[in-house]
Amino acid sequence: MDPVEKIGIINSWVKKHLVLYTGATRHSFILSISDGTIDFSSFKRWLGQDYIFVREFVPFAASVLLKASKNSDDSSDMEVVLSALASLSDEISWFKKEAAKWDVPLSNVIVHKSNQNYCRFLESLTLPEAEYPVVITALWAIETVYQESFSHCLEDGNKTPPELQEACKRWGSEGFGEYCHSLQKIANRCLEKASDEELKKAEVTFLRVLELEIEFWNMSHGGPK
Numbered sequence: 001m002d003p004v005e006k007i008g009i010i011n012s013w014v015k016k017h018l019v020l021y022t023g024a025t026r027h028s029f030i031l032s033i034s035d036g037t038i039d040f041s042s043f044k045r046w047l048g049q050d051y052i053f054v055r056e057f058v059p060f061a062a063s064v065l066l067k068a069s070k071n072s073d074d075s076s077d078m079e080v081v082l083s084a085l086a087s088l089s090d091e092i093s094w095f096k097k098e099a100a101k102w103d104v105p106l107s108n109v110i111v112h113k114s115n116q117n118y119c120r121f122l123e124s125l126t127l128p129e130a131e132y133p134v135v136i137t138a139l140w141a142i143e144t145v146y147q148e149s150f151s152h153c154l155e156d157g158n159k160t161p162p163e164l165q166e167a168c169k170r171w172g173s174e175g176f177g178e179y180c181h182s183l184q185k186i187a188n189r190c191l192e193k194a195s196d197e198e199l200k201k202a203e204v205t206f207l208r209v210l211e212l213e214i215e216f217w218n219m220s221h222g223g224p225k
């Protein structure tokens with residue numbers, strides 16, 4: 001095992017829970033995009049549900065921003081989270097444009113159970129009781145699952161359909177990768193100073209994000225309800 005001091009707490013958790021992590025970042029939904037076998041009705045289902053998710057993700061990110069500005073001893077934390085919030089505005093516009101292109105209605109979308117569970121979890125993390133090291137770990141995990149998943153679809157030799165390239169670039173781009181790396185550095189620094197109780201909570205939260213992401217992909221793929 002690599003010493004935690006060298007690889008950071010976050011990477012030590014990724015290694016420890018690699019099966020679940022890979023389940024979230026190399027889900028069959030993503031693999032079907034990268035090998036070109038995806039059924040576009042799955043993509044459309046994902047699009048409509050993820051639009052709802054992203055709208056709920058905004059108040060969560062705003063609550064992390066609030067905690068970053070209050071709790072952090074490094075003023076650059078706030079700037080990293082602020083940049084995330086700023087790009088969410090553009091992301092919502094992108095969803096609307098993309099939904100119009102695919103004829104996916106965005107009003108009166110029936111929110112799927114897995115999505116509801118995920119949104120409820122996000123809401124619980126906006127409470128003042130949710131500590132900064134815990135919520136920054138959650139933010140890192142949520143963003144990183146998308147980054148690792150969609151960047152895979154852009155790797156050389158993959159057969160991602162051209163219609164889906166733009167979606168993959170939103171989260172699979174280098175810029176989004178750098179942002180995830182900044183979040184990882186912030187999370188590691190916070191976790192190093194966290195209490196044992198906070199550390200335990202952050203690790204459980206990381207695992208919960210992975211499970212919820214897997215359920216979200218299952219739903220998109222038309223998997224178990």
Ligand SMILES: Cc1ncc(CNC=O)c(N)n1
Pocket residue numbers: 050053054057091142143146213216
């Ligand atoms: C279910 C899910 N997880 C992560 C992301 C990426 N973060 C914001 O866009 C997302 N859009 N949807």
